[in-house]
Amino acid sequence: MADSNEVIDELKKIVKQKGLKYTEQREIVLNVLLHAEEHLTAEEIYNLIKTTNPDSNIGIATVYRALSFLEEVNLIASINFGVDGKKYESNKKEHHDHLICTSCGKIIEFLDDEIEKRQDRIAKKNKFKITSHSMQLYGTCPQCQESK
Numbered sequence: 001m002a003d004s005n006e007v008i009d010e011l012k013k014i015v016k017q018k019g020l021k022y023t024e025q026r027e028i029v030l031n032v033l034l035h036a037e038e039h040l041t042a043e044e045i046y047n048l049i050k051t052t053n054p055d056s057n058i059g060i061a062t063v064y065r066a067l068s069f070l071e072e073v074n075l076i077a078s079i080n081f082g083v084d085g086k087k088y089e090s091n092k093k094e095h096h097d098h099l100i101c102t103s104c105g106k107i108i109e110f111l112d113d114e115i116e117k118r119q120d121r122i123a124k125k126n127k128f129k130i131t132s133h134s135m136q137l138y139g140t141c142p143q144c145q146e147s148k
Contacts, residue, residue: 004034007075007092014073025058029066030090033076039087039107042067079136081105097135103144 008027015022032045032052040048046063049056067088070076078086079100087107097115099108115135123130 004031007034007090011070011073011075014075018073023066024056025062026066026069028053028056028058029063030070030075033070033088033090034092036089039079039089041085041087045088077134079107097137099137099139099141101141101144102138103140106141106143108141 007030011026011030012022015026028049029045032048033040036048042060042063045067046058046060049058049063067076067078067086071078071088075091076088077091078088079098080086084105087105094111096109096111099110100106119130119133122128
């Protein structure tokens, strides 16, 4: 995982290149995701900010705007749950893929070397250069399977 100070410096550079004003709110939202152990909704991020930065004057609308900007500049990623919204994570973690429970929303991160090698072979066979990828497998976690 990248050092959080390096990522904040990257944010400052992006904002400057775009000719925008640097805001502490974007930094606070990014910091929450850089230190999060799990994928978070905008509401969960907002509640964490209220707990960890009670003096900051950040509203939920500001959190949504910051998330949109941070995703646009590729510092964070989201997983869309349709009408249930999105969950966010930092893009600065080591590469991983996701198992997503469609019942409870639980997300399990995994990395499988065989899958990664197979993707590379498929790309090579098709003379395709992969620049990035994301794999999300949807199903039901063990807890939700038991409760049915």
